[in-house]
Amino acid sequence: MTHDHDLVLRPTPRQVEAALNPPPGRNGGDLVVETLAGLGATTVFGLPGQHALGMFDALRRSDLRYVGLRVENNAGFAADAYGRVTGEAAPLLLSTGPGALTSLAALQEAAAASSPVVAISSQVPAAGLGGGRHGYLHELRDQKASFRDVVKSVHTVRSQSQIPSAIAAAWESALTAPHGPVWVEIPQDVLLAETALPVVTPMDAFPEDVVPRPELTAVAAELLANAARPAIIAGGGVVRADAAGKLLALAERLDAPVVTTFGGKGAFPWEHPLSLQSWLEDRHTTDFLEDADVLLVVGSGLGELSSNYHTFKPRGRIVQIEADLGKLESNHPALGIHADARIALQALLETVTDRTDETAADRVRTVLDKVRARIDAQDLGEERRILAAVREALPAGAPSFWDMTILAYWAWSAWPGAMHSAQGAGGLGYGFPAALGAAAADPEHPVLAVSGDGGAMYSIAELATARQYDLPVTWLIVDDGGYGILREYMTDTFGEATATELARPDFVALAESFGVPAVRTTPDTLTADLAKALAAPGPSVVVLPALLKMFAPTHL
Incomplete structure (x- = not known):
């Protein structure tokens, strides 16, 4: 042997x-x-x-x-x-x-x-x-x-x-x-120190797969196939495991509605009849998920944002698939399956029996209609128009990277499809340098970065990097004169804001001093200006002076 x-x-x-x-x-x-x-x-x-x-x-x-x-x-x-x-x-x-x-x-x-x-x-x-x-x-x-x-x-x-x-x-x-x-x-x-060691030759450092225990996936398949109201929460683990196709196949086999977390955006088609989209900061979505008798959570620890600020109180059975052992059942009791999302979903596809629910798509539409009605009742037309303008300007398939700014908070819920943001740890300054990293991976296609003026100041020096390497990143800076989301939080909590108002530079002139083309835009011209900047080679900056508001919270 x-x-x-x-x-x-x-x-x-x-x-x-x-x-x-x-x-x-x-x-x-x-x-x-x-x-x-x-x-x-x-x-x-x-x-x-x-x-x-x-x-x-x-x-x-x-x-x-x-x-x-x-x-x-x-x-x-x-x-x-x-x-x-x-x-x-x-x-x-x-x-x-x-x-x-x-x-x-x-x-x-x-x-x-x-x-x-x-x-x-x-x-x-x-x-x-x-x-x-x-x-x-x-x-x-x-x-x-x-x-x-x-x-x-x-x-x-x-x-x-x-x-x-x-x-x-x-x-x-x-x-x-x-x-x-x-x-x-x-x-x-x-x-x-000088070395006499040989030149290092190519080597393998492939990790071991995190494979689910078969007795657990068998139980999960039985629970899902016999559920009356199954639902699925898809987190970032689905995206990282490149398991969106397997998730779609499983959801369709089960007729199970799917909501994607903010980190899991892009894990499920936005306009699919079973898509609850990403309105996790909405009580209507939370109510729907709480009513599921079997809830499959894939690639999410159900942390603060994914649980509507820990107001989510599920009444049914949870099946949680998570590659991070520390996140398994960390917030809710579950049938915990420690596994890579792609491998676990494949195991479920091989064992689960089909179920049919002709009401699933109607129930999804009802929830989304309630969400839209709630947003419609608030004076938020400008915010929705600006987000739609950005989406219209961005070429299909172009990646976007978002700083911790009000427009990004909107995008977490309302952006149709994949996006990247710093919502994991929540630090400022992520959007522009992250977009530069993505552009370095694929310098042939445009990348969008979105920041507020406060977050932009963390990254101004990287305009030199963008110019030096001629990276095709268009940086949208929404200038509201301060830390806009903190201004809202403090005003709502204390009646007025402190330490949120900022002196800031002329971003257009500053960008041009680095040799980076820049333009000041308006909500009316945003789509055209942003599309033009994204189509041009190399880096560019688009500055939008705008005071945006968040939609009212529904977790209170």
């Missing part, structure tokens, strides 16, 4: 010759970029720093494409978006101390949104690891401790021979369902 551990890959004579005579002039940084290339990376994001120079010097000896941003947090957002749109691990190269710590908010968003980011940071020289007393520039007592609560795994390298294995282990961790960011740190002297 032959076991896997009995199989030894024997090098060819050419490989032996190459290993015994590596090219001169290489250092530890070369081992980093050779490993990344061997794992299949083609593009890396980052920002250099003193301790990380060995990695960045090695980039010029590699075929990796480097996209350098101006702020480490923005580089993290760009890598996050690259991982979201490609499904591939996105390398992020950073320096020590302040450079590393500045990326934390972006890595928190990547963790919340399950984006596979492989962050590789330098460290102080190996002699100073764990000390905090040596007086090195950027030194921290325990740098990795700052990241352990944010990322999936941390990996500290202490010698050059550890570099390929550590990065490969991190790569596999990032791509294991649920995807997420990982952290590797390598001392400065290890990166700078």
